[in-house]
Amino acid sequence: MSQLPWHDALTTELAQLQAQQRYRRTMVREGAQGPRVVVEGKTLLSFCSNDYLGLAADPSIRAAFCQAVAEEGVGAGAAHLLGGHSQYHHQLALALAAFTGQQRVLLFSSGYQANLAVLA
Structure with a gap:
């Protein structure tokens, strides 16, 4: 024992x-x-x-990722509500708002948070 x-x-x-x-x-x-x-x-x-x-x-996604890493480096930095978000994040939000016909959109910080919101 x-x-x-x-x-x-x-x-x-x-x-x-x-x-x-x-x-x-x-x-x-x-x-x-x-x-x-x-x-x-x-x-x-x-x-x-x-x-x-x-x-x-996808080759175009991989190329865009490599370009973003070369220009911006890697890492999240901080929560975007505290330290702002990247130009890429902002461009995505604008494109999604236009695509959905909404005035604005709010993106989740992670896939986990998005799943929680959908399942809640």
């Missing part, structure tokens, strides 16, 4: 998860994300990507 009271219970629980093939572990994906990925030598259909629109590998 272990000196820590929870150690034996945790060890038993982990063994049960492994026996039931429910034990989670990290895996290494080979190559870029996309609709199909190679994980541990197996080609799989990916249902877990944040690349909902399939734009991550």
